[in-house]
Amino acid sequence: MADRPRIILDCDPGVDDAIAIITAARWTDLVAMTTVSGNVDLDKTTANALRIRDLMGLDVPVHRGAARPFAGEPFHARYVHGMSGLGDIDLPPPSVSPDSDDAVEVIVETTRKEEGLHLVPIGPLTNIALALRADPGIAQRVASITIMGGGASGGNVTAAAEFNIYVDPEAADEVFRAGAPLTMVGLNLTHQVRMDAGHADACRGFGHRVGDIAAQLIDHNVDVHALGGLPGSGAMHDPCAVLAVSHPEVIRSEHRHVVVEVEGRYTRGQTLVDERGRMSRDPNCRVAYEADADRALELILQAVREAPNA
Ligand code: BDR
Numbered sequence: 001m002a003d004r005p006r007i008i009l010d011c012d013p014g015v016d017d018a019i020a021i022i023t024a025a026r027w028t029d030l031v032a033m034t035t036v037s038g039n040v041d042l043d044k045t046t047a048n049a050l051r052i053r054d055l056m057g058l059d060v061p062v063h064r065g066a067a068r069p070f071a072g073e074p075f076h077a078r079y080v081h082g083m084s085g086l087g088d089i090d091l092p093p094p095s096v097s098p099d100s101d102d103a104v105e106v107i108v109e110t111t112r113k114e115e116g117l118h119l120v121p122i123g124p125l126t127n128i129a130l131a132l133r134a135d136p137g138i139a140q141r142v143a144s145i146t147i148m149g150g151g152a153s154g155g156n157v158t159a160a161a162e163f164n165i166y167v168d169p170e171a172a173d174e175v176f177r178a179g180a181p182l183t184m185v186g187l188n189l190t191h192q193v194r195m196d197a198g199h200a201d202a203c204r205g206f207g208h209r210v211g212d213i214a215a216q217l218i219d220h221n222v223d224v225h226a227l228g229g230l231p232g233s234g235a236m237h238d239p240c241a242v243l244a245v246s247h248p249e250v251i252r253s254e255h256r257h258v259v260v261e262v263e264g265r266y267t268r269g270q271t272l273v274d275e276r277g278r279m280s281r282d283p284n285c286r287v288a289y290e291a292d293a294d295r296a297l298e299l300i301l302q303a304v305r306e307a308p309n310a
Pocket residue numbers: 014015016017039077080122123148156162163164237238
């Protein structure tokens with residue numbers, strides 16, 4: 001397909017990351033996947049990216065990245081994604097090792113060889129910040145950095161902070177100040193795109209292995225949202241960032257100035273959105289506000305239905 005956006009997916013699979021990989025395989029040209037410590041440790045996020053690649057028979061390199069945030073200790077979300085990071089799904093270990101251990105170098109070199117790529121980080125921003133430190137010119141060479149993280153209305157780890165920003169606020173701060181064409185697909189948006197048992201059944205009904213795995217992932221996501229006090233359906237965070245690139249018409253966004261709180265007694269990791277221009281600073285970010293949820297869900301389901309089968 002000629003006009004699919006070409007992306008590097010920086011991920012920490014992660015139940016919804018796995019659905020994002022399936023979505024990206026259908027609607028983008030996946031140039032590479034890079035992995036980062038986040039939902040689980042780096043060995044597991046890397047293994048999980050490889051397991052999903054094996055499942056779909058994708059011809060996409062997987063590069064291992066940062067094992068720890070800039071400051072403090074790694075923080076994981078096993079309480080959401082399970083010990084393996086992919087719930088309890090039934091997938092074999094990866095068939096091969098990652099293509100390299102140098103995700104940061106790959107991001108730098110790939111964006112040097114080809115301008116106009118989209119970086120789509122759907123985990124903590126450690127790799128992206130390291131790449132921008134190594135080569136600040138990335139900010140001018142990419143078509144966008146479209147992140148799933150943060151939000152305009154509160155957090156999910158603390159009252160203020162969303163997980164991907166909370167894990168590495170210093171890295172996020174550098175990314176938001178890099179001068180790149182940035183889009184923030186945060187919790188205020190992703191909670192509009194919810195999958196439930198009916199979506200899992202639809203995936204099972206496709207009659208192939210990727211559909212079965214997607215169904216298990218969706219069921220797991222529904223269960224953990226119920227445990228967290230949101231019964232019935234689970235927000236499908238990470239695929240929304242992919243769709244913001246592949247189908248921008250599905251997600252309405254506005255230019256805003258956004259800063260990351262790196263101190264804050266209660267607010268470390270908050271993405272503070274200057275809704276009224278009180279900071280007198282130019283916008284540095286497109287903030288996603290409104291999703292055409294029905295269309296987004298259709299696109300995710302279509303990606304599962306039409307997934308390449310290993
Ligand atoms: C984000 O945090 C992770 O747990 C998910 O994979 C998603 O990227 C949502 O806050």
